[in-house]
Amino acid sequence: MTTAGERQYYAYALVDKLFQHLPPPYTVGLLFDIGCQLERSCMKWGFLKEHLPRLAFAISVFHAFGHGWACQCIYHPRKCRGFGLSDGEGCEHFWHSISKLIAFLRVCGVWVFLAFAVLS
Template sequence: MTSAGERQHYALALIKSLFGHLPDNFHIGLLYDIGCQLEQSCRKWGFLKSFLPHISFAISVFHASGFGLSDGEGCEHFWSSIKGLIPSLHVSGYHQCLFVIDFQVCHLDMKSLTGLGQWLFHCWNHCQEKKAAANRGLRRCGVDIPTLQAEWVAQKSLANYEAKLEVLEKDLLHGVADMTSLNIQIAECHQKVKCFKEALQNQRATLGINGHSNLASIQKSAYLQLLMHALAIKKCIRDCLCQ
């Protein structure tokens, strides 16, 4: 970097460099506070044309969650952990700066790894508490929790694949280098959308009129949101432990 500020060419260079280290079939989620402007520039001027079908742009809003359970603030967290080096590195040579930063990164990696078990244990207990509270609230509302979970998962999955399909179809209109890969992804999305629509129809058919009305009435319930977030965190922790 040669100047201050969030210059767009820095972001473009970073994204291009990232894709140079990824397999051709990778799809990434790009969380950026001005991601809408960056995507518009790419589509208008042809920047990153060969990579656009493999990118989903998103915007972080006041540190809200972005993709998965990330708030998109990883770089800020890292910067906070090394800011104590600033005074001494101001008067250090180039190679000494690189050595100190590399050494500090290794130290932070080891520190994070050492505390990983305790962090997972804390998150697991917190998740269980929130899940129990959500379940109690939903039972007071007379909700069939397993049916509700299945309905919620199917709805979210359907919405995600419909959004992805919309992006892929836009890419098809603009034209991409690898049309074969794009058509395969579109066909897979169509199949997933069809499957989840059928699953939702089957689930709603088993609920009946009263069950469906009850489910629709609590779609925006705070208890429901709490339960779904707890289940998502629980799944993430379980996946980490399995790895």
């Protein structure tokens, strides 16, 4: 990843790699902030064409309310089959819980590298 923000091609690459490691009958539920745009791009431009029948798109609950009414009705995980009671925010909660470590690890990583370079 070279730029900040959510780029669709990162999601396509990850989903394609995931399907390379899954057996053929598996179906994947994809909860993504812009899942509606991902599915539309897949349909319009033929991205992930071979995997589309095995993909179910949804938008995490928090982000669904920022989308239009039609989008909320179609892509809300509580309205999509197979997502159960998931709100789609599990990763966000996890990253928030370890956010205190990020600044320390970032600085520590640089200093450890510099110290190693100087000592070598």
